[in-house]
Amino acid sequence: MARTSGAVGGIAARVAGERVFGFKTDRAAHAEDLKTVLGGLKGPLMKVAQFLSSVPDALPAEYAEELAQLQANAPPMGWNFVRRRMASELGPQWRARFGEFSQDAAAAASLGQVHRATLPDGTDVACKLQYPDMPSTVEADLRQLKVAMAIYHRMDNAIQHEEVYKELTERLREELDYEREAAQMRLYRLMLADHPTVHVPEPVPDYCTKRLLTMTWLDGRPLMARLAEDPPQDERNRIAEALFRAWYVPFYRYGVIHGDPHMGNYQVRPDGSVNLLDFGAIRVFPPKFVRGVIDLFEAVRDNDDTKAHRAYETWGFTDMSQEKMDVLGLWARFLYEPLTDDRVRRIQETDDPQFGRAVAQQVHNGLKRTGGVKPPREFVLMDRSAIGLGGVFLRLKAELNWSRLFHELIADFDEDALAERQAAALAKAGVPPAA
Numbered sequence: 549m550a551r552t553s554g555a556v557g558g559i560a561a562r563v564a565g566e567r568v569f570g571f572k573t574d575r576a577a578h579a580e581d582l583k584t585v586l587g588g589l590k591g592p593l594m595k596v597a598q599f600l601s602s603v604p605d606a607l608p609a610e611y612a613e614e615l616a617q618l619q620a621n622a623p624p625m626g627w628n629f630v631r632r633r634m635a636s637e638l639g640p641q642w643r644a645r646f647g648e649f650s651q652d653a654a655a656a657a658s659l660g661q662v663h664r665a666t667l668p669d670g671t672d673v674a675c676k677l678q679y680p681d682m683p684s685t686v687e688a689d690l691r692q693l694k695v696a697m698a699i700y701h702r703m704d705n706a707i708q709h710e711e712v713y714k715e716l717t718e719r720l721r722e723e724l725d726y727e728r729e730a731a732q733m734r735l736y737r738l739m740l741a742d743h744p745t746v747h748v749p750e751p752v753p754d755y756c757t758k759r760l761l762t763m764t765w766l767d768g769r770p771l772m773a774r775l776a777e778d779p780p781q782d783e784r785n786r787i788a789e790a791l792f793r794a795w796y797v798p799f800y801r802y803g804v805i806h807g808d809p810h811m812g813n814y815q816v817r818p819d820g821s822v823n824l825l826d827f828g829a830i831r832v833f834p835p836k837f838v839r840g841v842i843d844l845f846e847a848v849r850d851n852d853d854t855k856a857h858r859a860y861e862t863w864g865f866t867d868m869s870q871e872k873m874d875v876l877g878l879w880a881r882f883l884y885e886p887l888t889d890d891r892v893r894r895i896q897e898t899d900d901p902q903f904g905r906a907v908a909q910q911v912h913n914g915l916k917r918t919g920g921v922k923p924p925r926e927f928v929l930m931d932r933s934a935i936g937l938g939g940v941f942l943r944l945k946a947e948l949n950w951s952r953l954f955h956e957l958i959a960d961f962d963e964d965a966l967a968e969r970q971a972a973a974l975a976k977a978g979v980p981p982a983a
Contacts, residue, residue, distance in 0.1 A: 624653035624661045625679065633677045637760040645755070649675075657812070659723060659828075664765060672765035673752060682724055690717055715925040718982065719807065723828035726761040728980060732827040733763065735977035736806070739798045745790035745821040768815025768823040775943060786820030788946030792953055794824050795937055799930075800957040802970050803833040807929035809936030831929040832974070832982060835963040836862055841930070842958055848877070848884040856880070864924030872921060875914030882907045883934050886950040895941040895950065904938070 630651070634642045643649065647666040655662040660678040667673055679685075694713060722728055730751035737748045747766055755762035771787070791814065798804040806813075807829040815823040840862030847856035853873065860868050860876070882904065886895050896904070915921050923931075 624656035627651050629680065630663065630677060633680075633759065634675075637677075637757045638755070655812075657826075660761075665762075667752070667755075671752075673755070673762050674749070674765045675755070676726065676761040676763075678724070678726065678759040686720055686724060690720065711923060711925040712928050715928045719829050719831070719929070722830075722982070725758050727756060727758050729761055729828045730756045730763075731977050731979045732830045735804065735830070735973055735979050736798065736824065736827060738973050738977055739802050739804065740794065740824075743790075743793050743797060745786070746794040747817070747821060747823045749823075749825070766815065766823040766825075768817050771811060771814060771816050771940070772943075774816050781945075781947065783820045784944045784946050785948055787816055787822060788941050788944045788948060789953065790820065790822045791937060791940060792948075792950075794822060795933055796954075796957055799833075800838060800961065801966065802973055803835055803838050803966055804970070804973075805831045805833070805929055805933050807831050807933060809933050809940070811940070829929070831926070832970070832979075833926055833930075835966045835970070837926050837930075838966060839961070839963055842961060844880055845884050845887060845954075848880050849888045863927055865921065865927075869918065871918045872915070875911055875918060876921070878907060878914070879911045883938075887954045888951060890949065890951045892947050892949050894945065894947055895938055904935075 634649075638645060645668070647668050647670065649665040650663050652663075653661040654664045654674065659682055660676050663675045663677065665673050665675050693716070730753075733748060733751050737750060740746045740748060747768075749763035749766050752762040752764070774787075794814070795806055795809065798806070806824070806827070808826055813824070813826045815825070817823070840859045843855050843862065844859035846852065847854075847859055853870070856873060856877065857868060860873065865876075886893065
């Protein structure tokens, strides 16, 4: 906490000094220091840093660029911690419940670490163990985050962050409940049961608690490792299409989004199918929100300001003047443009890697000029998923007909039918209501 507070205080001092006294500070160098501090912490600020790095204008560009490099790969805790955690969750004879249990962590993230094990019947499983004292750490770190965001908002009010903070707070608290995550994993298995290109692990009920999640082990390789081998174009396309379906079949058919699309949460198989992992940050939307997403697509396609205004109001945006709508329209066209183009193409046809940031900066400047905007909570994870997946499609250099993939999902869209599917799937999977 002392190191975190110092880092946050450093941001405040340097930014305030530059704005008030005219000091010229090396914000990029300080951002790198902040990344180092957060990356060494076993707590939510590392996850929040990953999250905020993908939300346009939530942080200054220098900090976003550095924090975007944080991945779920923190140093693991040792065997003594593992033995204590397993004994507290499964009892003192926990070791007898496994055929094998690796002492070395297979992966370590911001809130917990994963160990590979084998059940007595030979089933390979992954055991995710939550680090000690995470609830208190989460609350402390969220207080620090609130201070940091408030400081930045006083310097730049283009994006009002109140609802962003509330959304982060609730989703992070939910991520601490591994029984909820097990239910959300079952939900994804239900929603994607008819899509063989996407694989979801299965939780093992008798081996799951609020701080221990045991699931079937899925064999796969990190996407970046496969890309380093320069796979053929047809494999790149298969991976991209599988990821598109993994995210957007649940959204357009059930009103559910996986809110954590960073590179550590999917793996690839030799046949181009993907493993989808980490179901802690899941967002369930009312059917009318999904309808609003489709309405905005149609508004962009048809250049229909009336429908665009209705879509923004459906999402929860308020005080939408024509000038603000024109500014947000720049971002909407950037996101929806591949879906309006009925042909095989890359997700972004310009070779300029800074094109997306340039559009975001243009939107940011426009929002500052028009008095700022307050994004509704539901918008946060939806926008993050679109940006995160778009970045993956760029790295894949995938060439697909994005328009046809999208229209396949929305062809028979009906709010009432979505509501029925959503309620039935949530009940069958046992997902508790959101906070």
